[in-house]
Amino acid sequence: MFFFTLPAYSKITRIDCNLNIKDQEAIASISINLYSETPINYFSIEMPFQGNRIIKISDSIGNIKNYEVRDGKLFVKTNSSAKRKEELLKIEAQYKELEKEAFLQARILDFSVAAEDNTELYFRAHGPIHGFDASPGFKGSVKGGELFLVGYGPLHVRFIYSHSGQRFGRFIVFEDGSISNAHLTEIFNEAENLYFILPNVLGIEPDQDIYAIAILCDSNYNSRVNNYSRGIYVNGGLILLKESVLREKKSALPVILHELAHCFNAKAFAWNSSKAVWLDEGLAKFIEYLVSKNLGIKVPNLFLGEKKYIEGRYVYTIFPSGDFNDLYQYYNDESSYMAEWNAENSEKRTFGYAFSELFVRDYIFRNGFEKLHYAMQSFLNEKENIYDSREFTKKALEKLETSLEPCKATKKEMMVSCINELNSFAPEIPKAKIVVAGPKQLQKTDDFDIFVVRAKNIKAKFRDLNDKMQKFLEFAFKATEAHLQ
Ligand SMILES: [Zn+2]
Known part of the structure; x- marks a missing residue:
């Protein structure tokens, strides 16, 4: 109350x-x-x-x-x-x-409205607003700089507010002027072209006409975010990118689409207040993988199989992400820490990302996209916040109707053949029935x-x-x- x-x-x-x-x-x-x-x-x-x-x-x-x-x-x-x-x-x-934090001119604002659990609540904020995240159960949209949310019970919302920024199609970009406009135009035009991958792979789409991206110089990024990632999604609707990632168009695009996947996922997993991110990261890595495939970028295998290629007079080797022995050990020890995994622990970071991606590839390989879409769409309707990582995992796996054990087998050879199969799995982007994660009756909800x-x-x-x-x-x-x- x-x-x-x-x-x-x-x-x-x-x-x-x-x-x-x-x-x-x-x-x-x-x-x-x-x-x-x-x-x-x-x-x-x-x-x-x-x-x-x-x-x-x-x-x-x-x-x-x-x-x-x-x-x-x-x-x-x-x-x-x-x-x-x-x-x-x-x-x-x-x-x-109201300001929680600011990155360049992109301000992250926080607002709460107290309400009883069964009180109908309508919220509008007049911007310019460029993205948001709200309490689970609330459906929201950002259109023409206005934020609109509808749901029941108390509302906590975080959103991006700014009068600055450069517009490139559906992206609004905040940067300090060190990257040429022509280069940014080229990158974000290409990101726009690849955008369709997100809703079609995930089966859901945020109800917003704009996505906010702030590009931080490397030293600023390292000190404010961390020194191991290239991009990050900040709760409230802001993607942060490390400037050096933007230098090469090809290396920038998989990162941008990976972070955009987190923005989509944030709507589906608004109820996840735990630290478990295996599903969120697995899906984002899978998007990154599909984007790279579409762009002809060479990506490392998961757990097994070096890749060699020749460029000019040099032979390059790409080593797999994750160590097969670690995966074998994980199953042999009957470990289950992936149920509460997040990227903070540097010792389990590489393994965790590879495992999460393997899970998503395995899931889609076995079940197809439709089953994932069905689960993602049902996640949108979850209203109860979950704070415990294992509880989140249990609930997510129930909806997905699976277990968190990709390529688990009693014999090593079986694990190897499963991994090899998934390393050559490169599905076509499906044409999905997309659920827009917004207030469906936007036109019908009149003010009192x-x-x-x-x-x-x-x-x-x-x-x-x-x-x-x-x-x-x-x-x-x-x-x-x-x-x-
Ligand atoms: Zn990520």
Whole structure:
């Protein structure tokens, strides 16, 4: 419970929150629909408040003076009047310090709306916004710089906000000017051409018309991210790339598409608050593999088989990712740490990536893409946060109807032949039925109609509203209309 309402049998049926951001501050207009089975004279509510200041509170009768902010909580009593079942509370508040982090001019903002588990919640933020991640169960979209989310219960959302950035098709790029515009155009045009691989392989697609990418110089990337990766997806919708990766178009594209896969996955695995990333990384590595194949880039085998090729007067050898003996050992020892694997542990990093990719290749090889799509689409509907890695793994494997044991066999030769088979597995990109991970009824979800509530309440007594009240309502209605454009 995030709210406390009085009387006890009253409840909050719906919350609409509109956030207007102006650089360092934001104004939130929050409408709270109150309902009581039995008609009552007033409602009293207590809710968490993280804003800096209340600008105004009103209900269908007029301004409310009777409120207080104490210990991070807002206490409000609606205007007392004739008994009624419904009331609409409007809160206007100022928020500062929404910024969590910033990379170049791409700012990552954080916002929460408290709500009871069964309260319908609509959230809009007016940008320019370029990406987001929200609590599980919320469906969202980013279109034309506006973020829209709908779901039930408390909302926590993180999103990318910026007035800067260079637009290349569906990408908005933040960089410090050290890469030529022509080069960036070439890379992101090509990324656009390869984009179709993502929704068709994963079976899902975020409902957004833009993807944010920040390119950090290597020293900045190493100090702020880590010194082993080439790119990373930051929760909230931002892809960070290491500048040196962008030098070669061919080496940049598999990395960009790998990180974009994480952006897609973030929507499907919003409920995964554990550290387990084997499925997320396995899918991203698989995308990277398919992109490389499409571009004719040589990729290392998994666990077995060196690759040799000649270029000019030199013979090059590409060693496999992951050591076969480690995999054999893993199964022989009946290990299961991959169920909670993440890339942080440097000793298990290479093995973990190779194992995760082997899992995804094995899964698709045996089950086809459709079964993966079915699982990914059902992941989108998960509403319960999971904090424990093994619990996440259990749930994910249940949906996938498999176990986390690619190429496990009693005999070494059988393992070898399974791995060899998967190393030569290069499927065609399927033509999938893609589920767009957004609010499906975007056009149908209207903002709350204040006149409906007003009409019901004034029936009882308040037929002659004063001019001030009328003006307020007209203004509120206009503001609501503007949001729908
Ligand atoms: Zn990754």
